[in-house]
Amino acid sequence: MSDTIAIQGTKASFHDIAASRYFGDNSARIFCDTFSDTFTSLADGTANYALCAIENSLYGSINEVYDLLLRNDLYIIGEVYLRIEQCLIGLPGARLESVIEVHSHPVALAQCERYLDNILPTAIRMEYHDTAASVEMIASLQNKKVAAIASQEAADLYGMEVLAHSIETDAQNYTRFVVLSKLAGGKIHSNKTSLMLQTDNSSGALYRALGCFAKRDINLTKLQSRPVVGNAWRYIFYLDVAASSNDSAFRLAIEELAAQNCQVTLLGSYRSGL
């Protein structure tokens, strides 16, 4: 039986492309409307895995996914980095200068903000739940003045025309996706660990917490703060560190964090996708 992976989005979405990269072309999909639904599909057993964008090199962290990690008892078992090349897509025969409406996922619209400001300053930007689905939607409208932003793959799937390639603000446009499971991953080849950290309220607490890793030469590759709901102006920190939770240096760091009254939740160890 092949793996079934829950993703937010439809066929030819960037999530779909990332899932094929990690699990192969024969893996099945559960297509979900929201990130929350992908977590639910995994939690209730409909899917074996979920794959979820967590960060983009232009847009930054996807806060909703960090918050879902806090509320759900799931493990990160892998990651995929995907170069995101956004295309402006219209009906066959559409003309770029006639476009008055552009539909796409809000993250894709944000990634292409500079292009839209410069080339289509008066076009109305409409948010849609998925990049590829926005192409399907404009295909059904049959209005040559309405365009979408999505992958070349989505344009091909729906027989649409690419009006402009690589319209993202910066070519350094990569998205990091995490692979989620109800079970912790095997740690044999892991070299990266994600964790959540809450310090006590004392002065310098975050500095001392980071010291547990720094003094053992464990590099921090990401630090993201999120508010603690119900506790105004307190923060939880999401950390990615370049170590496996099997490493003795890592285990000593976690012991020292506990001694500092830090609450630590391990999200998983896995192989770096870079």
Added chain:
Amino acid sequence: MSDTIAIQGTKASFHDIAASRYFGDNSARIFCDTFSDTFTSLADGTANYALCAIENSLYGSINEVYDLLLRNDLYIIGEVYLRIEQCLIGLPGARLESVIEVHSHPVALAQCERYLDNILPTAIRMEYHDTAASVEMIASLQNKKVAAIASQEAADLYGMEVLAHSIETDAQNYTRFVVLSKLAGGKIHSNKTSLMLQTDNSSGALYRALGCFAKRDINLTKLQSRPVVGNAWRYIFYLDVAASSNDSAFRLAIEELAAQNCQVTLLGSYRSGL
């Protein structure tokens, strides 16, 4: 001549309420559609000041505003903390159970997500550029099945009815607004400083940078990472620290950061709003 303050939103928006709190009821407004427009109004001299939400205790940081601070050469000269009480607002005589559409700013919709999931699970959520303006819009629609989320003040202004009070997920719902100026503020009563920090790429660089403050007992009240556009997986850090840039300990910390090859940009010293 009274002060003119650029804000995102309209009359009776939370920005408007926060501006009155800081500048008094007689201050004038430039109402803008976007955060970017408020920065422009200040930069081109149309407004004397801008006031801009930067963080909410439930939703977290407003990334767009952090990115605007990076791109614009402006100073933070003050801050306001406002308790946000969201109301579900309909036409006079509207019934809560008949509501099929809810319009508001995406942040307000996110703040009330749990209420909407529980009480109005099938109602369609529609994003609008401003809370108070969404009330004006539904007033013009005259459809009792369409509601908005905004302040009590906005309901009163447009003669609408509050269908439910305090619908935010958590009563600890505060928004922090920053006051911006083209000129640095007077530092006499300042006890808080905001700055941007970019470390070099070495292992433990952030830990050493935070040590410049921790070893001088300067408390860090906020740390927010944002991606460096054009340099995938590098980050810039926004810090708020409990010190004035006039303090000698603070000045020594900045000197030590420079010696560590950190790039530091001071955003301003001001009086804490808490």
